[in-house]
Amino acid sequence: xxxxxxxxxxxxxxxxxxxxxxxxxxxxxxxxxxxxxxxxxxxxxxxxxxxxxxxxxxxxxxxxxxxxxxxxxxxxxxxxxxxxxxxxxxxxxxxxxxxxxxxxxxxxxxxxxxxxxxxxxxxxxxxxxxxxxxxxxxxxxxxxxxxxxxxxxxxxxxxxxxxxxxxxxxxxxxxxxxxxxxxxxxxxxxxxxxxxxxxxxxxxxxxxxxxxxxxxxxxxxxxxxxxxxxxxxxxxxxxxxxxxxxxxxxxxxxxxxxxxxxxx
Amino acid sequence: xxxxxxxxxxxxxxxxxxxxxxxxxxxxxxxxxxxxxxxxxxxxxxxxxxxxxxxxxxxxxxxxxxxxxxxxxxxxxxxxxxxxxxxxxxxxxxxxxxxxxxxxxxxxxxxxxxxxxxxxxxxxxxxxxxxxxxxxxxxxxxxxxxxxxxxxxxxxxxxxxxxxxxxxxxxxxxxxxxxxxxxxxxxxxxxxxxxxxxxxxxxxxxxxxxxxxxxxxxxxxxxxxxxxxxxxxxxxxxxxxxxxxxxxxxxxxxxxxxxxxxxxxxxxxxxxxxxxxxxxxxxxxxxxxxxxxxxxxxxxxxxxxxxxxxxxxxxxxxxxxxxxxxxxxxxxxxxxxxxxxxxxxxxxxxxxxxxxxxxxxxxxxxxxxxxxxxxxxxxxxxxxxxxxxxxxxxxxxxxxxxxxxxxxxxxxxxxxxxxxxxxxxxxxxxxxxxxxxxxxxxxxxxxxxxxxxxxxxxxxxxxxxxxxxxxxxxxxxxxxxxxxxxxxxxxxxxxxxxxxxxxxxxxxxxx
Numbered sequence: 001x002x003x004x005x006x007x008x009x010x011x012x013x014x015x016x017x018x019x020x021x022x023x024x025x026x027x028x029x030x031x032x033x034x035x036x037x038x039x040x041x042x043x044x045x046x047x048x049x050x051x052x053x054x055x056x057x058x059x060x061x062x063x064x065x066x067x068x069x070x071x072x073x074x075x076x077x078x079x080x081x082x083x084x085x086x087x088x089x090x091x092x093x094x095x096x097x098x099x100x101x102x103x104x105x106x107x108x109x110x111x112x113x114x115x116x117x118x119x120x121x122x123x124x125x126x127x128x129x130x131x132x133x134x135x136x137x138x139x140x141x142x143x144x145x146x147x148x149x150x151x152x153x154x155x156x157x158x159x160x161x162x163x164x165x166x167x168x169x170x171x172x173x174x175x176x177x178x179x180x181x182x183x184x185x186x187x188x189x190x191x192x193x194x195x196x197x198x199x200x201x202x203x204x205x206x207x208x209x210x211x212x213x214x215x216x217x218x219x220x221x222x223x224x225x226x227x228x229x230x231x232x233x234x235x236x237x238x239x240x241x242x243x244x245x246x247x248x249x250x251x252x253x254x255x256x257x258x259x260x261x262x263x264x
Numbered sequence: 265x266x267x268x269x270x271x272x273x274x275x276x277x278x279x280x281x282x283x284x285x286x287x288x289x290x291x292x293x294x295x296x297x298x299x300x301x302x303x304x305x306x307x308x309x310x311x312x313x314x315x316x317x318x319x320x321x322x323x324x325x326x327x328x329x330x331x332x333x334x335x336x337x338x339x340x341x342x343x344x345x346x347x348x349x350x351x352x353x354x355x356x357x358x359x360x361x362x363x364x365x366x367x368x369x370x371x372x373x374x375x376x377x378x379x380x381x382x383x384x385x386x387x388x389x390x391x392x393x394x395x396x397x398x399x400x401x402x403x404x405x406x407x408x409x410x411x412x413x414x415x416x417x418x419x420x421x422x423x424x425x426x427x428x429x430x431x432x433x434x435x436x437x438x439x440x441x442x443x444x445x446x447x448x449x450x451x452x453x454x455x456x457x458x459x460x461x462x463x464x465x466x467x468x469x470x471x472x473x474x475x476x477x478x479x480x481x482x483x484x485x486x487x488x489x490x491x492x493x494x495x496x497x498x499x500x501x502x503x504x505x506x507x508x509x510x511x512x513x514x515x516x517x518x519x520x521x522x523x524x525x526x527x528x529x530x531x532x533x534x535x536x537x538x539x540x541x542x543x544x545x546x547x548x549x550x551x552x553x554x555x556x557x558x559x560x561x562x563x564x565x566x567x568x569x570x571x572x573x574x575x576x577x578x579x580x581x582x583x584x585x586x587x588x589x590x591x592x593x594x595x596x597x598x599x600x601x602x603x604x605x606x607x608x609x610x611x612x613x614x615x616x617x618x619x620x621x622x623x624x625x626x627x628x629x630x631x632x633x634x635x636x637x638x639x640x641x642x643x644x645x646x647x648x649x650x651x652x653x654x655x656x657x658x659x660x661x662x663x664x665x666x667x668x669x670x671x672x673x674x675x676x677x678x679x680x681x682x683x684x685x686x687x688x689x690x691x692x693x694x695x696x697x698x699x700x701x702x703x704x705x706x707x708x709x710x711x712x713x714x715x716x717x718x719x720x721x722x723x724x725x726x727x728x729x730x731x732x733x734x735x736x737x738x739x740x741x742x743x744x745x746x747x748x749x750x751x752x753x754x755x756x757x758x759x760x761x762x763x764x765x766x767x768x769x770x771x772x773x774x775x
Contacts, residue, residue: 022284029291036295054313062770065320069769070438073454074505076464080442120769127437260768 038243045238046249049170053236056141056168057255063132064230064257066119070129071261082150086129089259091116091154092224101223104202104215109133109155110224112198113174116154121145133158136171136199141234143167170237172250173197179248183237186247190235201231205263229258315498318422323500326423326490329409330366331506334428334486336652336759337632340410342366342428348651349551350405351428354508355755356552357451357466357484358430363391363402366426368409377425377491378404386424386491390501390771394435394487396448423492431485431505433465436767441465453482454766457512457613463766480514480557480751481611483507485766491773501773508760511627511673513691515715516608517564518591518749522615522719523732526565526573527699528580530588531739533706537746538562540591540604545748547713548650548689553752559600560749562591564608566732577605591749617721617729620695624657627675627693630761631655638678641668641686648672653690653757669710673757680718683707687745690714690757697722701736706743714753 010018068089075085092101093108093116109116113136121130129148133155134141144164146157158164172179174196184191191197202215204226212229215222232255237248333342334351342350342364352358365388369375377388378399391399411420433440434448440463451466455478463485466478488504518540521528530536539545540562543555565573581589581603591604613619628634632654635643641664648654653672661678664670664686672690679701680694685708692712694700700720720733739745 025284025288029288033291033295036298040298058313058316066769070436070767073460073462074436074438074440074767076441076462080439084439127439260765262765262767 035244042238042240042242042244042249045240046251049236049238050251050253052168053171053234053251053253056143057232057234057253059143060134060230060232061255061257063117063119063121065260066121067117067259068261069119073262083128083148086118086120086261088118088225089261090224090227091118091131093153093155096153096155097151101225104204104222104224104227107224109135110200110202110227112196112200115200115230116158118148118154131158133164134167134199135164136173139169139171139175140166141168141171141199168234168236170239171199172235172237173199173233183248183250187250190250190252197233197235199233201233202227203229203231225263227259229256231256312498315494315496316500318494319492319498319500320502322422322492322494323490323502325411325421326366326368326409326426326492327488327502327504329411329421330426330428330488330490331504331763331765333366333410334488334506334763335761337761342407347405347407350407352484352552353550353752353756354510354759355483355752356550357453358428358486359403360395360430360432360449360451361402362430363399363404364428365404365406366409366428367406368411368421368423368425370422375424377427386493388425388427388491390489390773391427391429394437395429395432396434421492422494423490426488426490429487429489431463431487435487436505438463452485453478454485454507455479455482456507456509456764457481457514457611480754481510481512483510483760486763489771499773501771503769503771505766505768506763507766509762509764510755510758510760511623511630512611512613513623513693513754513758514611515560515564515691515717515749515754516610517561517606518715519562519737519747520564520608520610520715520717520719521573521577521735521737522564522566522608522610522717523573523735525571525734526576527734527736527738528577529738529740530577530581530585531704531706531741531746532582532585533739533742533744534585535709535742535744535746536585536588536706536739537744537748538589538591538604539746539748541600542749542751545711545713545746545750547711547748547750547753550752550756553755555750555752557751559592559594561606561608562589562604562747564606564610566610567607574605574607578603588746614717617732620719620721620732621728624675624677624693624695627655627673628657628659631657631675632672632759633657634659636660638662640664641666641670644668644670650689653759655757655759667708671757672759679703681705682745683741685710685743685745687711688714688716689750690753692716694718695721697726698724699734699736702738703736704739704741704745706739706741706745709744711744712747713750714757715749716747 068086070085072085090110115134117132130145131148131154133144142164144158146163180191203212204215204220205228206213213220234253237250242249332338333340367375374385376385379385380387388399430451432448434446452463453466454463485505485507490502492500519538540560542557563577567573586603589603590600593601613623633645634657636659638660639658639662648671650671655673657675659677662676663681665683667685670688675693678696681703683705687710691714702718718735720735
């Protein structure tokens with residue numbers, strides 16, 4: 001009893017119109033999907049860099065907070081091995097062995113891109129003080145921990161093979177002039193004056209308990225022993241470039257860490 | 265089959281439009297969801313960093329609350345009627361099996377650091393790691409936080425508890441005396457007045473470790489540990505080592521009369537004594553303190569130029585009262601010297617007029633009461649008591665009469681006079697101008713327990729002298745009112761202006 005009319009399919013015209021609509025709609029969706037995917041990829045890279053930098057800032061803050069632990073005043077006997085206490089919150093170079101200090105700005109470390117914290121990082125298990133070094137070398141911030149050896153220059157000890165390990169990649173604080181110019185174009189003011197941005201900015205105890213001020217300021221006790229606060233600025237870039245615009249994507253993280261242990 | 269298909273009308277096949285719509289919607293939703301997830305990841309990243317920082321500041325708030333409330337002068341001092349023995353007297357260490365907590369539960373929350381069985385009430389497992397025994401085996405007392413924000417609409421700091429314990433080598437994990445033994449039964453002390461300030465073991469002299477016995481100006485070290493847990497999971501365990509800063513006063517004699525020329529007129533009374541033996545006389549005890557410092561001189565003087573102040577003092581003592589001045593040096597057979605009048609060296613912050621003037625100014629800045637002009641006992645703070653010694657500076661002459669006892673540190677920048685049954689428990693520092701006079705008119709049976717010093721730092725016009733000037737010490741009439749050396753009261757009188765932070769560290773918290 002089949003009704004012939006009921007068995008009729010789509011006409012060619014109907015099929016073509018239907019297919020055209022479907023193509024237009026799915027084409028639009030695909031285009032949107034493509035854009036989203038590119039964006040997602042770039043954002044993931046930015047987020048990855050961001051997360052890495054955040055964890056690093058958190059760790060740096062913790063190390064700097066604990067800098068100078070335990071102070072020498074915790075020990076009665078002057079013959080206590082110097083490996084047990086922190087002689088200074090921040091080791092310096094050059095001249096650390098001789099205990100002659102340097103002026104912030106003139107030191108190799110602590111400097112804009114290099115800091116060695118002297119502290120007992122693992123105070124529950126090890127009784128020895130360690131040197132924790134953060135150093136920026138061509139786009140990668142390295143971190144290294146080595147047990148303190150009295151009489152040895154901290155910068156030399158941390159420069160031994162296998163000590164420093166990559167910690168944060170794609171750090172552009174001191175990138176090449178071309179990269180800085182390109183970034184400054186996309187993010188105006190990211191690099192003031194087009195100059196590299198220091199990772200570490202040091203604030204020292206002012207004379208006569210007058211608070212803290214920039215270590216490089218006039219009349220400031222500008223030695224590593226006196227560093228009280230460390231401002232941290234990390235500028236990291238995503239691994240690749242933005243696939244849509246071709247620009248470098250970068251983020252800036254700021255942190256402030258305060259040494260709580262008293263002056264040595 | 266064919267039959268079944270034939271039943272479908274063409275109208276029914278129009279449902280394909282719905283399918284396409286659903287398909288398109290699905291794709292759009294997937295893209296949208298991906299975007300939402302990306303944002304969520306970013307939010308949680310920012311959140312973790314925020315939690316860590318929030319927890320750190322919350323724990324710092326806890327540390328600072330404890331550090332502030334350890335001060336006897338704090339309006340929220342930890343010792344009150346409910347917990348009179350929360351903190352020991354100034355200069356006394358907590359026993360090593362004692363532990364103190366300040367709890368700060370959120371509304372409706374239970375914080376029980378000593379309940380190690382429950383991991384949800386912030387157990388203090390760190391205590392066992394530091395002291396080698398579970399906190400349940402220690403004697404604990406608790407108080408609650410006074411954070412004023414908690415009573416208002418703004419939530420206060422979200423730390424959970426702060427623990428105050430006596431610092432030991434084991435708890436700090438520091439071998440203070442470098443003997444490779446991490447002692448856990450001896451409290452640590454810190455001597456800020458030493459040439460090289462350092463921690464030292466609080467073993468009293470003669471208890472087997474004389475080399476590291478705390479010096480008279482050493483103060484106990486407390487460990488303050490705070491745990492903060494913020495909603496969302498940020499945790500921080502931070503620790504201070506703190507010690508009381510005091511005026512670092514120590515005395516080489518029961519009665520110190522430094523200066524260029526001492527006019528001395530000793531008492532004729534048979535009840536009057538100057539005694540350099542620690543804890544002699546009948547002083548009220550300082551809780552937890554045993555007077556066990558070495559015996560000092562009864563009267564200490566400094567010789568300047570040709571004037572022999574020892575002879576000046578001895579010349580003012582009646583022949584039948586020579587045995588009323590007992591003290592150091594102790595002879596080989598254990599016999600005390602009598603009369604005990606010696607040349608002494610004062611604390612290095614009390615030797616010159618400039619140093620004494622500086623000391624007086626420091627005390628004045630931290631005094632409980634500063635009276636400008638002449639004063640009597642009626643000007644003294646009424647809250648002053650044997651359990652609440654205070655720091656009082658009288659910028660003028662001071663006289664007390666009748667039946668009065670003061671407690672704490674008294675600085676008089678003029679002359680001092682007493683009569684009747686009057687006395688002082690603690691330190692009396694008379695640093696005046698011209699010829700500083702101490703005039704006693706006895707009659708009573710009170711005592712001056714602790715230490716006393718009379719010196720002239722300014723000339724009659726109020727100009728600072730280059731060296732300590734002349735002074736006059738006169739006791740008339742009968743009665744007791746003697747001067748008895750007491751290291752406990754010397755310590756107790758110097759209520760700390762602040763607790764100084766010696767070190768800081770962050771610890772891993774395991775619940």
